[in-house]
Amino acid sequence: MGNREDERLRFLRRTAAREKLWKNGDKIVVAVSGGPDSMALLHMLSQVAESEGISLVAAHANHGFRPESAEEAVVVQSFSERLGVECEQISLNMPAYIEETGMNGQEASRLRRYVFLHETAARHGAGVIALAHHADDQAETVMMRIIRGTGLGGLAAIAMKRTEKNVELIRPLLRMKKTDLLQYCSDYDIPYCLDGSNEKRDYFRNVVRLDVLPYLSQFNPQLPDSLWRLAELASSEDDWMDREAKRLFDELxxxxxxxxxxxxxxxxxxxxxxxxxxxxxxxxxxxxxxxxxxxxxxxxxxxxxxxxxxxxxxxxxxxxxxxxxxxxxxxxxxxxxVGAGENGGYAYEVPAGATRIEVKEFGSVMMFAAEDVSAGRSPAPAGREEACFDIDKLKFPLVIRSRKPGDRMQILGLNGSKKVQDMFVDGKVPPSLRERYPLLCDAAGRLLWVPGIRRSGHALVERGKTKGVLRVRIEHE
The missing domain is CATH 3.30.465.60 (Uridine Diphospho-n-acetylenolpyruvylglucosamine Reductase; domain 3)
Incomplete structure (x- = not known):
């Protein structure tokens, strides 16, 4: 038995080191239901705690569903004391909670149990919660997801380690079989309780464990191992895909x-x-x-x-x-x-001398700069994001506003006017932006400029005649 014992504990240490499940100085809350899996986990961790530099707190939630629940709490408390591990317990009135919330029993119990585990971790300053899921649980989960339909992430099934609410949830036994854990309990005379509800076919997982996997194992006696390997492969490839998707997100x-x-x-x-x-x-x-x-x-x-x-x-x-x-x-x-800009327009007044107006609805800023061109220069806009106007031909205050039904503008170089809606279409302005797109008008209501698209024929800069120019530029935040 000594060699077998050493082998199992060495396997646990190797798994923890490879997966970085804990580090020296960590305090770990161990979720202990009283069943063989969690009792074996508590014992194993207690055996390696000193050499690994970790400390433990056992946590047991009594859901109050079964008459034997009180006995299970006593068994967990007694075993924790035998190991010299502090034990936290809570009694939950799950029937009342289920009636109040309308949740199913399994999901409600899981939710309340995890809340208790996180609260225990917070009280003890623990950054890690250890759970007793094992390789058979993994195989069952993979099969359940295959039956229901899933993708690569679903095939990865139960994670060896994940972060939840700034606490690491770890599953050190995820690569150990149920039979090995039962043998471990026998070897160390570890007490445990059996939950009779695990033999009832009221739950999908029980049907998979009791009926589906045994039937399919006729065709592949190593089916649980195959499903476990599938989860391992899917987990690694899913992790790579996630990393690649995040890289592409940042890039694109x-x-x-x-x-x-x-x-x-x-x-x-x-x-x-x-x-x-x-x-x-x-x-x-x-x-x-x-x-x-x-x-x-x-x-x-x-x-x-x-x-x-x-x-x-x-x-x-x-x-x-x-x-x-x-x-x-x-x-x-x-x-x-959704629908931003559809519940009413906006308008910003631009008095003479203004230099900067923020258009928060469009995520942009419109800049204004007056320039003296009396020396005969004829300034030109630097691009489609700028427009130049004869300042003396403008009627202040100018207005930056969203579009209104029927808006039209006298287009530079064209006879007549054109609908702003048509200009948006020609300029391929996304429909979701059109209600918020800023238009520049003068005090008389004339449209002067649709930034980045078209300029009106009003207030043109003329060489030798224009003495002052208003240069307008739109900048996107």
Missing amino acids: ASFEPEGVALQAEALNGLHVALQRRLIKLILNYLSEEADSVTFDHIETIRAAAAPGARSTWRLDAGGGVRFLREYGRLSFIRPKQ
């Missing part, structure tokens, strides 16, 4: 006042797997309900972004996020921003 996407945007061409240049992962990552950034996003949602977005698709799309992306394609621009709009 941009945060904007209304959400996140990127170019359709950039998305279409990626492998289809990374397209899906990047879309899901963006939705995760924008919504706490991104888990409700389906495969069909993501495929619809990919279709809308594809070459040859309509130049404008607007659809529900799932998770409370709206997706828009506007020419080559793809936008993912946060719920609180």
